[in-house]
Amino acid sequence: MQASFRLPRQRVWTTGLPRNDMLLQAENDLAPDLREESAWLEAKLQGRKMVLYLPTWREELEDFTEFYQRTMPQAG
Numbered sequence: 001m002q003a004s005f006r007l008p009r010q011r012v013w014t015t016g017l018p019r020n021d022m023l024l025q026a027e028n029d030l031a032p033d034l035r036e037e038s039a040w041l042e043a044k045l046q047g048r049k050m051v052l053y054l055p056t057w058r059e060e061l062e063d064f065t066e067f068y069q070r071t072m073p074q075a076g
Helices: 018-024 032-045 064-071
Strands: none
16 A cells, blocks of 8 residues: 555555454454454353364365365265
């Protein structure tokens, strides 16, 4: 953005992406609403770990079942 608008660095406010801020920034650096969400989530987890499985869609596959079977084989 700085280069696009030919602005000096001091005039550009660098921020993250709201969807990633909660994952990548220190809690003290988060906006107040995200700090509240983080505290709520920590209270819900009660010290447990949370795992997110977020597969991406692959257009070359005919259906999601094939992708799921290739990426998540049966535990066994």
